[in-house]
Amino acid sequence: MRRLSIALATAxxxxxxxxxxxxxxxxxxxxxxxxxxxxxxxxxxxGESASYSKWHCDQLVKKGWVKPPKN
Numbered sequence: 001m002r003r004l005s006i007a008l009a010t011a012x013x014x015x016x017x018x019x020x021x022x023x024x025x026x027x028x029x030x031x032x033x034x035x036x037x038x039x040x041x042x043x044x045x046x047g048e049s050a051s052y053s054k055w056h057c058d059q060l061v062k063k064g065w066v067k068p069p070k071n
Contacts (some may be wrong), residue, residue, distance in 0.1 A: 029064070036061065036069035 036057055043053035060066040 032061075032064055032067045034060075034066045036066055039066045 039057040039060060040053055043056050044050070048056060057066055061068050
């Protein structure tokens with residue numbers, strides 16, 4: 001019984017030490033695959049109004065699915 005508790009304590013310590021190291025690794029975010037222009041074109045083809053298309057594409061920019069428009 002004592003060996004089991006020592007093994008369990010060792011496992012808990014090992015996991016608690018390894019968890020912060022794993023979460024500290026830098027995460028690279030991939031570039032959005034679609035352009036804003038393509039988004040507007042696709043939403044208009046689906047029958048969305050101009051204002052709703054703009055709102056829809058703006059939401060997709062916030063989520064990271066669409067590149068922001070070039071001004």
